[in-house]
Amino acid sequence: MNGTDPSESDPTDPTDPGRADAAAQPAGTWVERDAAVVWHGFTQMGAYVESAPLVIDRAEGRELIDADGRRYLDAISSLWVNTLGHGVPELNAALAAQAAKVAHSTMLGNGNTVVVELAEALAPVVPVDDPHFLFAADGAVAVEQALKIAYQYWVNRGVEGRTRFLALGDAYHGDTIGSLSLGDGGVFSAVFEPLCFPVIRTPGYADPGWAAKACATIDAHADELAAVVLEPLVQGASGMLCASASDVRQVGEACRQAGVLVVCDEVATGFGRTGTLFASEQCGLRPDLLCLGKGITGGYLAMSATVASGDVFGAFLGPDLGPLTFYHGHSYGGNALAAAVALEHLRLIESWDVLANVRARAEQLAVLLDERFAGRAGVRAVRQRGLMVGVELDPPEPGLRWGRRVCAGAVSRGVLLRPLGDVVVLMPPLTITGDEVVRMVDALDGALDEVTGSGGGGAPGA
Numbered sequence: 177m178n179g180t181d182p183s184e185s186d187p188t189d190p191t192d193p194g195r196a197d198a199a200a201q202p203a204g205t206w207v208e209r210d211a212a213v214v215w216h217g218f219t220q221m222g223a224y225v226e227s228a229p230l231v232i233d234r235a236e237g238r239e240l241i242d243a244d245g246r247r248y249l250d251a252i253s254s255l256w257v258n259t260l261g262h263g264v265p266e267l268n269a270a271l272a273a274q275a276a277k278v279a280h281s282t283m284l285g286n287g288n289t290v291v292v293e294l295a296e297a298l299a300p301v302v303p304v305d306d307p308h309f310l311f312a313a314d315g316a317v318a319v320e321q322a323l324k325i326a327y328q329y330w331v332n333r334g335v336e337g338r339t340r341f342l343a344l345g346d347a348y349h350g351d352t353i354g355s356l357s358l359g360d361g362g363v364f365s366a367v368f369e370p371l372c373f374p375v376i377r378t379p380g381y382a383d384p385g386w387a388a389k390a391c392a393t394i395d396a397h398a399d400e401l402a403a404v405v406l407e408p409l410v411q412g413a414s415g416m417l418c419a420s421a422s423d424v425r426q427v428g429e430a431c432r433q434a435g436v437l438v439v440c441d442e443v444a445t446g447f448g449r450t451g452t453l454f455a456s457e458q459c460g461l462r463p464d465l466l467c468l469g470k471g472i473t474g475g476y477l478a479m480s481a482t483v484a485s486g487d488v489f490g491a492f493l494g495p496d497l498g499p500l501t502f503y504h505g506h507s508y509g510g511n512a513l514a515a516a517v518a519l520e521h522l523r524l525i526e527s528w529d530v531l532a533n534v535r536a537r538a539e540q541l542a543v544l545l546d547e548r549f550a551g552r553a554g555v556r557a558v559r560q561r562g563l564m565v566g567v568e569l570d571p572p573e574p575g576l577r578w579g580r581r582v583c584a585g586a587v588s589r590g591v592l593l594r595p596l597g598d599v600v601v602l603m604p605p606l607t608i609t610g611d612e613v614v615r616m617v618d619a620l621d622g623a624l625d626e627v628t629g630s631g632g633g634g635a636p637g638a
């Protein structure tokens with residue numbers, strides 16, 4: 177590891193630089209060492225080793241490189257967080273410069289210059305009036321904060337009874353208990369149902385009448401609703417279910433008329449994914465609370481934010497230590513390293529005209545998806561908004577794990593994909609090139625042939 181041949185080192189000599197490595201080097205492959213000590217999220221660890229996981233060692237551009245030196249196009253943007261690619265010199269420089277100043281100082285009761293600069297830079301571009309930023313580290317926490325703020329907003333204003341939330345069918349807002357309560361359950365979270373609080377639920381984007389149903393329910397429950405929470409344009413984790421901008425706008429207007437707060441969860445759609453900086457813009461929505469995460473630092477560091485409008489923020493102003501205060505905050509909220517990278521990231525989105533690339537590559541991708549997959553045997557639907565794509569497979573019977581197997585086929589072709597059930601997600605970095613779009617589609621095409629052409633049999637491989 178340090179260039180010394182361990183066979184020549186003397187483990188009894190405390191001055192021998194190879195001694196520590198020779199004595200401490202764990203046995204086994206990287207996957208075995210990983211499985212011995214790491215617990216991976218959303219992963220059955222009993223099956224981890226056999227599922228041929230990649231252990232990534234480094235990255236260049238939009239490619240991840242594993243411990244054996246194999247390269248993979250990161251076509252899921254490392255779980256939807258990466259925007260500009262990996263190892264961006266400008267982001268690296270911003271990170272190093274901030275590390276030389278201060279890595280972190282608490283935001284509880286005190287400020288930090290780079291966090292102020294980030295909030296100042298975000299303020300004119302977020303679709304929120306007179307915005308105020310409460311920073312955290314994960315998307316689920318941004319949602320959790322929004323829930324608590326919306327609830328306390330009505331308490332602070334002395335309005336009784338507005339204690340409930342309306343969330344949509346197929347919604348996903350994160351894995352903490354509050355955000356999980358807003359989510360529409362499903363097999364993975366069923367075990368936690370007894371811990372969750374009840375919400376008013378109306379159908380999600382899979383139902384063409386979802387907006388009218390939501391509007392009617394908002395109207396009927398106006399007096400008890402604190403807020404409506406939605407993912408504008410795309411319900412990502414439920415398989416890239418898409419809504420029209422006008423339907424989302426209609427629901428926003430129903431909230432305004434009923435005096436109900438609107439919370440837009442743009443953890444997945446934010447920072448350019450759908451072709452505009454925020455999806456709310458396309459819907460003509462200016463939410464009271466906006467949740468940001470994932471792409472905010474370009475995929476470098478854990479950062480999220482709950483953005484509150486001036487009206488919401490104002491309801492929390494009052495005497496020091498008084499009951500109007502929002503008593504909530506996280507140790508790493510507003511981390512200075514993350515803020516410095518997020519600030520530079522925002523500047524690069526603008527100066528590289530990243531949104532123009534998103535729109536051009538999205539158009540190219542739409543044509544290719546249509547040519548190769550629309551109406552093809554084994555494919556039920558193709559859904560796309562910008563560079564968020566779901567290719568829903570159509571296995572002849574349940575339990576064939578087509579999603580897993582098609583993605584494993586793509587990985588074997590050098591393109592990293594990860595499914596949501598039987599929906600294959602394509603979510604490449606926003607700087608993807610035309611050639612890389614073709615590489616991604618070719619890999620999916622080949623993998624589909626392999627799995628669906630074989631009649632669905634064969635080894636799972638994932």
Ligand SMILES: Cc1ncc(COP(=O)(O)O)c(C=O)c1O
Nearest residue numbers: 314315316348349350412443444
């Ligand atoms: C819309 C939405 N909200 C919230 C989250 C949770 O974000 P995190 O995984 O950073 O907690 C996700 C994650 O996929 C998401 O898609």
